[in-house]
Amino acid sequence: MKKQLIVIAALAALGMGVVQAQETPWLVRARAVNLDMTNKDSTGLGLTVDNKTIPEVDVSYFFTPNIAAELILTVPQKQTVSSNGTxxxxxxxxxxxxxxxxxxTGLNGYKPYVGAGINYTDISKVNLLGGVATLDKDSWGGALQVGVDIPLDKNWSINFDVKKVxxxxxxxxxGVNAGTLKLDPLLVGAGxxxxx
Known part of the structure; x- marks a missing residue:
């Protein structure tokens, strides 16, 4: 019985050590991001959506020192649609x-990263040509990312980030499908x- 208790205690201690070793911090960033639309239009109407700078907040959780998941958020953005410049x-x-x-890791304090994932875009409050034209209600697509964190101290860092969404x-x-508008923005941010 004593041997079993010792084994259980040893396994519990080992398990606690593994959990502690794998405990990883949260990272929250705030960025200003320039949204540069690709604007590939198959409708023949010369449609474009304007570029703009938007606020962005992301929350990352590190599963290991190298592997993390990042959720990127912003507030609903209003965009202007033009046809041949109008x-x-x-x-x-x-x-x-x-x-x-x-x-x-291990790059003289610089912490570059790459990422890949999925984007969901909710499209709302569409007002095109007084209601004659409209868009899908949402979009699903991939996302790619490259960036770098430059630590200032134990907690704070400067971030530069580029994403293709x-x-x-x-x-x-x-009511007739006139074609597809591919926005596919490039997002360049700092924060x-x-x-x-």
Whole structure:
């Protein structure tokens, strides 16, 4: 009985050690991000969506020192749609993105990373040509990422980040599918991070 208790205690202690070794901090970042639309339009209407700078917040959880998951959030963004340079209306979109990342370590304090994942974009409040044209209600697509954290101290860091997000929607005119508008934005951002 004593041997069994000793074995159980040893396994419990070992398990606690593994949990402690794998405990990883949270990382929260705030960025300013320039949203640069690709604007590939198959409708023949010369459709484009404007570029803009948006606020972005992300939350990362590190499963190991190298592997992390990152959830990227912002507030609903209002975008202007133009046809051959003339504004034809607006819509709003909310594009949360979930990425799995690999973080490189041991590089003189610099912490570069790469990521890949999925984007879901909710499209709402579409007002094109006074309601004559509309868009899909949402979009699913992939996302790719590369970036670097530059630590300032134990908790704070500066962050530079580039993402390619695949967002597309069908365009409907009078209820008829007129083609596809691929936004596929490139997002270039800079900000600060806090690790805890």
């Amino acid at each position: 504004s034809i209306g607006t819509f709003k979109h909310l594009p949360p993105t979930l990425l799995m990342q690999y973080h490189f 695949y967002i597309r929607t069908h365009v409907y005119a009078g 600060v991070g806090y690790r805890f």
